[in-house]
Amino acid sequence: MAIGPAANRAPLPVTAAPTRGSKMAASAAMERLRCVLGLLLLLHGTDSFYVPGVAPINFHRNDPVEIKAVKLTSSRTQLPYEYYSLPFCQPSKITYKAENLGEVLRGDRIVNTPFQVSMNVEKKCEVLCNFPNKPVTLTVEQSKLIAERIREDYYVHLIADNLPVATRLEFYSNREEEEKKKEKDVQFEHGYRLGFMDGNKFYLHNHLSFILYYHREDVEESQEHTYRVVRFEVIPQSIKLEDLKADEKSMCTLPEATGSAPQEIDPTKENQLLFTYSVHWEESDIKWASRWDTYLTMSDVQIHWFSIINSVVVVFFLSGILSMIIIRTLRKDIANYNKEDDIEDTMEESGWKLVHGDVFRPPQYPMILSSLLGSGIQLFCMILIVIFVAMLGMLSPSSRGALMTTACFLFMFMGVFGGFFAGRLYRTLKGHRWKKGAFCTATLYPGVVFGICFVLNCFIWGKHSSGAVPFPTMVALLCMWFGISLPLVYLGYYFGFRKQPYDNPVRTNQIPRQIPEQRWYMNKFVGILMAGILPFGAMFIELFFIFSAIWENQFYYLFGFLFLVFIILVVSCSQISIVMVYFQLCAEDYRWWWRTFLVSGGSAFYVLIYAVFYFVNKLDIVEFIPSLLYFGYTALMVLSFWLLTGTIGFYAAYMFVRKIYAAVKID
Numbered sequence: 001m002a003i004g005p006a007a008n009r010a011p012l013p014v015t016a017a018p019t020r021g022s023k024m025a026a027s028a029a030m031e032r033l034r035c036v037l038g039l040l041l042l043l044h045g046t047d048s049f050y051v052p053g054v055a056p057i058n059f060h061r062n063d064p065v066e067i068k069a070v071k072l073t074s075s076r077t078q079l080p081y082e083y084y085s086l087p088f089c090q091p092s093k094i095t096y097k098a099e100n101l102g103e104v105l106r107g108d109r110i111v112n113t114p115f116q117v118s119m120n121v122e123k124k125c126e127v128l129c130n131f132p133n134k135p136v137t138l139t140v141e142q143s144k145l146i147a148e149r150i151r152e153d154y155y156v157h158l159i160a161d162n163l164p165v166a167t168r169l170e171f172y173s174n175r176e177e178e179e180k181k182k183e184k185d186v187q188f189e190h191g192y193r194l195g196f197m198d199g200n201k202f203y204l205h206n207h208l209s210f211i212l213y214y215h216r217e218d219v220e221e222s223q224e225h226t227y228r229v230v231r232f233e234v235i236p237q238s239i240k241l242e243d244l245k246a247d248e249k250s251m252c253t254l255p256e257a258t259g260s261a262p263q264e265i266d267p268t269k270e271n272q273l274l275f276t277y278s279v280h281w282e283e284s285d286i287k288w289a290s291r292w293d294t295y296l297t298m299s300d301v302q303i304h305w306f307s308i309i310n311s312v313v314v315v316f317f318l319s320g321i322l323s324m325i326i327i328r329t330l331r332k333d334i335a336n337y338n339k340e341d342d343i344e345d346t347m348e349e350s351g352w353k354l355v356h357g358d359v360f361r362p363p364q365y366p367m368i369l370s371s372l373l374g375s376g377i378q379l380f381c382m383i384l385i386v387i388f389v390a391m392l393g394m395l396s397p398s399s400r401g402a403l404m405t406t407a408c409f410l411f412m413f414m415g416v417f418g419g420f421f422a423g424r425l426y427r428t429l430k431g432h433r434w435k436k437g438a439f440c441t442a443t444l445y446p447g448v449v450f451g452i453c454f455v456l457n458c459f460i461w462g463k464h465s466s467g468a469v470p471f472p473t474m475v476a477l478l479c480m481w482f483g484i485s486l487p488l489v490y491l492g493y494y495f496g497f498r499k500q501p502y503d504n505p506v507r508t509n510q511i512p513r514q515i516p517e518q519r520w521y522m523n524k525f526v527g528i529l530m531a532g533i534l535p536f537g538a539m540f541i542e543l544f545f546i547f548s549a550i551w552e553n554q555f556y557y558l559f560g561f562l563f564l565v566f567i568i569l570v571v572s573c574s575q576i577s578i579v580m581v582y583f584q585l586c587a588e589d590y591r592w593w594w595r596t597f598l599v600s601g602g603s604a605f606y607v608l609i610y611a612v613f614y615f616v617n618k619l620d621i622v623e624f625i626p627s628l629l630y631f632g633y634t635a636l637m638v639l640s641f642w643l644l645t646g647t648i649g650f651y652a653a654y655m656f657v658r659k660i661y662a663a664v665k666i667d
Contacts, residue, residue: 056228056288057161057228057229058217058226058227058228059119059214059226059227059228059229060119060224060225060226060227061118061119061120061121061224061225061227062118062119062120062121063118063119064116064117064118064119065117065118065119065160065161065212065229066112066117066160066161067113067115067117067158067159067160067210068097068110068111068112068113068158068159068160069082069083069084069088069110069111069112069113069156069157069158069159070083070108070109070110070157070158070159070164071083071107071108071109071157071466072085072086072149072154072155072156072157072194073107073154073155073157073191073553074149074152074153074154074155075153075551075552075553075619075620076152076153076619076620076621076622076626077152077154077621077623077625077626078467078551078621078626078629078630079460079463079465079467079625079626079629080106080107080108080465080466080467081149081154081464081465081466082109082111082466083109083111083113083156084111085464085466086142086145086146086149086194087136087138087142087145087146088113088275089113089114089128089129089136089275090114090129091112091113091114093112094111094112095111095112096109096110096111097110097111099401100400100401100402100405101401101404101405101408101473101476102400102401102402102403102404102405102406102408103400103401104401104469104470104473105401105404105408105469105473106400106401106404106467107465107466107467108400108401108466109466110159110400113158114128114129115128115210115277117160117210117212117279119214119227119281120214120227120281121279121281122279122280122281123277123278123279124251124253124254124278125207125244125251125252125253125254125276125277125278126250126251126252126276126277126278127246127250127251127252127274127275127276128274128275128276128277129275135241135272135273135274136272136273136274136275137270137271137272138265138270138271138272138273139270140267140268140269140270143265143266143267143268143269143270143271144267146194146195146202146204146265146267147202147265147267148267149194149195150194150195150196150197150202150203150204150265151197151202153193153620154193154194155189155190155191155192155193155194155553156191156192156193156194157190157191158191158232158234159232160210160212160229160232161228161229161232162398162400163229163230163231163232163291163292163398164190164191164232164295165190165191165192165210165232165233165234166188166189166190166191166231166232166233166234166294166295167188167189167191167192167193167233167234167235167236168186168187168188168233168235169186169187169188169189170185170186188233188294188295190295190553190554190555191553192205192208192234192236193205193236195238195265196238198262201264202264202265202266202267203238203262203263203264203265204238204263204265204273205236205237205238206237206238206239206263206273206274206275206276207236207237207238207239207244207254207275207276207277207278208234208235208236208237208276208277208278209234209235209236209237209277209278209280210232210233210234210277210278210279210280211231211232211233211234211235211280211282212229212231212232212233212279212280212281212282213229213230213231213232213233213281213282213283213284213286214227214228214229214230214281214282214283214284215227215228215230215283215284215285215286215287215288216283228288229291230284230286230287230288230290230291231284231286231291231294238262238263239254239255239260239261239262239263239276240260240261240262240263240264241263241272241273241274242261243255243260243261244274244276246274246276252274252276254278292396292397292398295397295555296397296555296557312538312564312568315534315537315538315568315571315572316568316571319571319572319575322575322576322579323575326578326579326582329582330582330660333351333352333353334660334663334664337353337664338664351585351586351588352582352585352586352588352660353664354513354588355513355585355588355589355590356506356661356664357506357507357508357509357513358508358509358512358513358590359506359585359590359592359657359661360504360506360508360657361508361512361590362429362430362593363429363591363593363594364594365594366426366429366430366431367426367431367433367436367437367440368440368444369425369429369593369594369597370422370423370425370426370429370431370437370441371422371437371440371441371444371445372444372445372597372643372646372647373421373422373425373597373646373647373650373651374418374419374421374422374423374425374441374489374493375418375441375444375445375446375643376418376643376644376646376647376648376650377414377417377418377421377422377647378411378414378415378417378418378445379411379640379643379644379647380644380647380648381410381414381417381418382407382410382411382414383566383644384566385410386403386406386407386410387559387562387563387566388563389406390403390559390562391559391560391562391563395559397555397557408477408480409480411485412480412481412484412485412488413484413485413488415442415484415485415486415488415489415492416488416489416491416492417492418441418489418492419438419441419442419488419489419490419491419492419493419494419496420492420493420495420496420499421492421496422437422438422441422489422492422493422496423437423438423441423492423493423494423495423496423497423498423499424496424497424499424501424502425496425502426493426496426497427496427497427499427501428501428502428504434493434494434497435490437493437497438489438490438493438494439486439490441489441493442485442486442489442490443486445639445643446481446485448639449636449639449640450477450478450481452632452635452636453469453636454474455632456628456629456632456633457469457474459625459628459629460625460629462625463625502654502658503658504658504661505658505661505662506661513588513590515588515589515590515591518587518589519587522583522584522587522589524595524598524599527580527595527598527599527602528598528599528601528602528605529602529605530580530602531576531577531580531599531600531602531603531649532601532602532603532604532605532606533602533603533606534572534576534603535569535572535573535576535602535603535645536603536606536607536610538565538568538569538572539565539568539569539603540606540610541565542558542561542562542565543607543610544614545558547611547614547618550633551614551618551619551630552618552619569603569645569648570648573600573603573645573648573649573652574648574649574652575652576600576649577596577599577600577648577649577650577652577653578652578653578656580596580599580600580653581596581653581656581657582656584596585657592653592657593650596649596650596653596654597646597647597649597650598646599649600645600646600647600648600649600650600652600653601641601642601643601644601645601646601649602645603641603645604638604639604641604642604645605638607637607638607641608634608638611631611634611637611638615627615630615631
């Protein structure tokens, strides 16, 4: 999904009435807008750039180009299966590639296939396995399984020279009639369809026409030409056994397109068929470093730069207005509170200064609060580093599973920062049992994640899917958790607990102050709804593409935009949290610790609603286990997002509260 250069076409119409009260806001907003547009221009060159991830392989003519299988996937079931779970032709020796952690968690099982492909050598039609006079016979059980996979809309994923196969789709866009005749729009979808249905009949794609594109490398005259694979396409066809005329040398003749009948798979009886393939090579001007561009432009939804810039401008403009309101109101409050000449007025003061003796009173369950915030810090550091590194192009899609592997290891190693912040906050909240607090920080959030994943994994195991995490991998993850993350959390917690606690500017009274009855709009749930709108509005455009990448097997590579959206999310969460805690303290409610953490994560509630909307409108999932997987993993995403945004909002509010109470004179 690379972004085209037609980005900055129309200038944004930013208009503001030059009233006296709005000059500060307008100038601040324009300054922010300039910064944002500059950052967008910087990121424009970044989000389509990537380091290819592996060294190029040079082929000479007749060199073998190995075709490997990755897995079978379907957006209807969300259950990947390994290639040989179906009765495809097998080589004499099946060899699985050694995989990294991310590939295993994704359900990839990369394995060799019997396709014989040589560089720049054409093949008209060749039988893949068995002899021509002895076609492949599918048993009733195998026929039922293939028919079921076709009904579930499964795709087959192959790779050649680490490049995934794609099916070309050509169609006319909504252009004028004259332009329609000139050119078609071309898009690619990942893999190829296993088969298709016509009425109640099932048809299998048993012939694959491979089209491989090569780039001829520049060499000296005396040297032999070298070639690099730059694109891998397939045209799947369903051809009936009787129409495939094969000779004794395993060569075959394809029928004319008009006169051929498709290969039907009858699930009620045995079926006979031939698996065949052909290979066609074409020279291409695409260089090796740009060969992934085809796959990164697969989405049929064009990104509208205007909508992204618009959301950026709106969020920053609103943030500027909120900042101005808070700062102006606060200055007025602090000036009034610090007047020493009018003692009678200060005796009858109201608002946030009244609760100065209770605002830093430790909340209930300080250990759990500090543990959750520690996990939030872990997530924040991990996400920030992963997005930044991916934005620089170091987590290329050609490095399969690199993103997930990096995220897992980073989360483990960021435990030292999570432990440090949790330990220091726990001591500030008058906690004493640091060892128990450290254990809680290291196990509370990871334990919930592991528990949900284990339950879901049991259901995936029951379906014999390759998406099930193997037992050795699960043991390895547990060893990483208790061997890396837990000791690092304890280490960070120890130093954080020993460090000087946060300096609160006012003393806490011994007797708690009575809290007046609160208005209806100060309710927690109303606060969550109000606080979640702005951060969610900043990110919902990217959320669609992230969901498409996760649930519809698309590549996501807009990390330049994602980094920008992450920055906006941090800013908007911080400012909305400050506004909410200010209103709460003005209502003389000093129980802000837990409330700020909950309310700041309000955008997670909207993510949950969007996930339900996406499930109903975009996905065609009807069975129980795929639905369970979707909502199980969505629950983990929402929980993690709540921890992340809640932590950002909490620390912003805590800094704000300490600042304002340090600015007033307390007798």
